[in-house]
Amino acid sequence: MRNRAKGMSIPVFAAAMLLAGFFACDIGTFPANTPLHPPLGLTLISSNQGEIYVEFWAFNNEEAFAGFNIYMAQSESEVSNRLAANCLTNYLGGFPSMRNARFSDVDLVKYTLRDGPSAAPLASGSVWYITVSAYDGYSGTDSRLGEIKPVTVM
Amino acid sequence: MSYRVCVLLIAALSLWTSCGIQSFEDLADLNPPLALKATVVNGEIVLEFLSYNYEKNFSGFNVFIGTDSSHVRSQSKVIPNIRTDSVPTFAMLTNFARPTEVTLVISREYQSYEPLQSMNVMFWIGVSAYDAVYRQNSKCTDPQLVDMRLPP
Numbered sequence: 212m213r214n215r216a217k218g219m220s221i222p223v224f225a226a227a228m229l230l231a232g233f234f235a236c237d238i239g240t241f242p243a244n245t246p247l248h249p250p251l252g253l254t255l256i257s258s259n260q261g262e263i264y265v266e267f268w269a270f271n272n273e274e275a276f277a278g279f280n281i282y283m284a285q286s287e288s289e290v291s292n293r294l295a296a297n298c299l300t301n302y303l304g305g306f307p308s309m310r311n312a313r314f315s316d317v318d319l320v321k322y323t324l325r326d327g328p329s330a331a332p333l334a335s336g337s338v339w340y341i342t343v344s345a346y347d348g349y350s351g352t353d354s355r356l357g358e359i360k361p362v363t364v365m
Numbered sequence: 366m367s368y369r370v371c372v373l374l375i376a377a378l379s380l381w382t383s384c385g386i387q388s389f390e391d392l393a394d395l396n397p398p399l400a401l402k403a404t405v406v407n408g409e410i411v412l413e414f415l416s417y418n419y420e421k422n423f424s425g426f427n428v429f430i431g432t433d434s435s436h437v438r439s440q441s442k443v444i445p446n447i448r449t450d451s452v453p454t455f456a457m458l459t460n461f462a463r464p465t466e467v468t469l470v471i472s473r474e475y476q477s478y479e480p481l482q483s484m485n486v487m488f489w490i491g492v493s494a495y496d497a498v499y500r501q502n503s504k505c506t507d508p509q510l511v512d513m514r515l516p517p
Contacts (some may be wrong), residue, residue: 252400
């Protein structure tokens, strides 16, 4: 009985030491994932048919990369807050807004938007602020946002 | 008693080695500069691009040239800084906390300096972000063709 009690104390002691090491070294504060490269060089053009052409440059070779989220709202602050309500959903109603395969090289990405968030119509004369982020399909998180730019729907 | 000493040593060793682990963010690739435009103005090459290099290891930009765009993509020929004769081509004292339009000028004096001296009048050019701590380049921008014969 005495020996058993003595034997039990060794794993407890070892666990305490490992736990102390774990916290002392800030391992617990590591980011969950490496950050994705943010898209840049956003260009927005409105067509005469109430569509918005979106173009940007990207290089996302990360394993977790699943596509791009497009945020759009009628004020810059609403977009920068990256609320889910201002993020376009894909055809399945989820994220990312636009699925995309991983990149092997820097590339120019192009999309055409026909609706706003929650399928809101792009009314003629309305001004939208738009930005794009890369989407991490493993953690469900975004990269930093690229530029935020306004466009007026024709 | 010997068990306790053994466990203590193992625990101390794991503590010591785990403190040397670098954070994932340090080891992540730098964000590549994007949307490069290269123009020739009065014999100088003007490079305009977008950078979002908030990383703490970011130390500047390297400029790569080549007779073929693939040479630029493979980052085989870098232009060293003419003053320091080392990389990065353009050292930056601060990083960019937000997406920033950057303009860099390769002055005329570089034309008599390797590797620019050995280029023809037309060549390809690209820019990468540079991490001086790990001596790593980001992916290069999309290569652009430069024609030194174009009038200003």
